[in-house]
Amino acid sequence: MAISFEGQVAVVTGAGAGLGRAYALDLARRGAKVVVNDLGGDPHGQGADAAPARKVCDEIIAAGGTAVPNFDSVATYEGGYNIVKTALDNFGRLDIVICNAGILRDVAFHNMSEEDWDKVFAVHVKGTFSVLRHAWPVFRQQAYGRVVLTTSSSGIYGQFGQANYGAAKTAMLGLMNVLKQEGAKYNVMVNTIAPVAGTRLTQTVMPPEMVERLKPEYVVPAVVYMVSKECQDSGLIIEAGAGNFNRAAIVKGPGIQPGLGELKDAEWVQANWEKICSLEGAEPMWRTGQTLKAYLAEKAAQKQG
Numbered sequence: 403m404a405i406s407f408e409g410q411v412a413v414v415t416g417a418g419a420g421l422g423r424a425y426a427l428d429l430a431r432r433g434a435k436v437v438v439n440d441l442g443g444d445p446h447g448q449g450a451d452a453a454p455a456r457k458v459c460d461e462i463i464a465a466g467g468t469a470v471p472n473f474d475s476v477a478t479y480e481g482g483y484n485i486v487k488t489a490l491d492n493f494g495r496l497d498i499v500i501c502n503a504g505i506l507r508d509v510a511f512h513n514m515s516e517e518d519w520d521k522v523f524a525v526h527v528k529g530t531f532s533v534l535r536h537a538w539p540v541f542r543q544q545a546y547g548r549v550v551l552t553t554s555s556s557g558i559y560g561q562f563g564q565a566n567y568g569a570a571k572t573a574m575l576g577l578m579n580v581l582k583q584e585g586a587k588y589n590v591m592v593n594t595i596a597p598v599a600g601t602r603l604t605q606t607v608m609p610p611e612m613v614e615r616l617k618p619e620y621v622v623p624a625v626v627y628m629v630s631k632e633c634q635d636s637g638l639i640i641e642a643g644a645g646n647f648n649r650a651a652i653v654k655g656p657g658i659q660p661g662l663g664e665l666k667d668a669e670w671v672q673a674n675w676e677k678i679c680s681l682e683g684a685e686p687m688w689r690t691g692q693t694l695k696a697y698l699a700e701k702a703a704q705k706q707g
């Protein structure tokens with residue numbers, strides 16, 4: 403059955419261009435009322451312009467959809483409040499938040515300034531917090547919400563020259579891992595997209611024909627599914643783009659559990675390094691408590707015995 407967003411309201415941050423624009427257009431085409439947020443600055447986070455958000459709203463309205471623009475920066479707490487308020491004031495509810503706004507300030511770590519670090523964290527990390535923190539009480543109260551955060555292969559796997567960006571994008575995984583638990587009881591699903599697409603952000607690193615071919619539209623289906631009521635999963639990292647859809651995960655290897663009987667030393671670790679590092683039989687985890695699995699199993703066995 404077709405996935406519909408009829409009667410639902412979505413906020414898409416950074417929706418004036420690139421991936422965010424493509425998400426907003428597809429959600430609106432499927433019936434969602436959309437808040438098109440975009441500050442309209444340059445790829446390094448300088449300046450502001452209302453034109454990109456307005457233009458995407460005009461496109462949505464011309465295609466028969468419903469949208470309002472919002473020009474706040476996600477990087478301030480007040481901006482996050484205004485973005486959520488724009489949804490509530492105009493449409494009376496909020497069901498979906500896609501935290502997509504982003505900038506880059508690439509430079510090798512030994513040349514990275516404090517400003518390069520802070521600006522990237524302000525948009526990606528504080529920006530995600532600012533919007534979600536204001537959306538969260540709405541989701542809890544109505545016992546429904548769908549969230550997609552945006553990470554990057556740069557954070558999951560690493561990319562030279564992106565220490566600030568990679569660290570900020572990995573923060574999304576930490577945030578998701580906690581919110582998937584806090585939202586579960588309220589039917590709030592929080593997943594993360596790791597996209598790849600030819601956009602303004604990637605045109606500095608991709609050749610022009612790649613930018614042209616890797617259209618944001620190849621990422622859209624994964625994000626749109628994850629913010630639909632049909633999606634009942636939470637806490638997943640999905641990579642999409644360039645004709646691929648796959649899950650990425652932080653997994654825990656089986657390791658060795660010598661128990662608490664005897665303290666081990668560094669030589670013991672050295673001797674067992676291969677087994678400790680092996681990912682054979684590795685599993686994704688749901689919460690931190692599971693890291694104490696072996697200890698808790700030992701205690702339970704002692705109690706029974």
Ligand SMILES: NC(=O)c1ccc[n+]([C@@H]2O[C@H](COP(=O)([O-])OP(=O)(O)OC[C@H]3O[C@@H](n4cnc5c(N)ncnc54)[C@H](O)[C@@H]3O)[C@@H](O)[C@H]2O)c1
Pocket residue numbers: 415416417418419420421422439440441442443444445447454474475476477501502503504505525529552553554555596597598599600601602603604
């Ligand atoms: N394109 C890729 O291959 C790729 C890969 C990995 C991750 N990402 C992530 O995907 C997201 C979208 O990137 P894109 O490639 O579409 O780039 P883009 O530059 O085309 O779009 C990003 C949008 O975010 C807006 N924005 C920036 N700072 C903002 C702020 N403070 N408040 C509100 N809006 C702001 C920009 O004005 C811009 O329109 C980003 O989070 C990016 O880091 C992209």
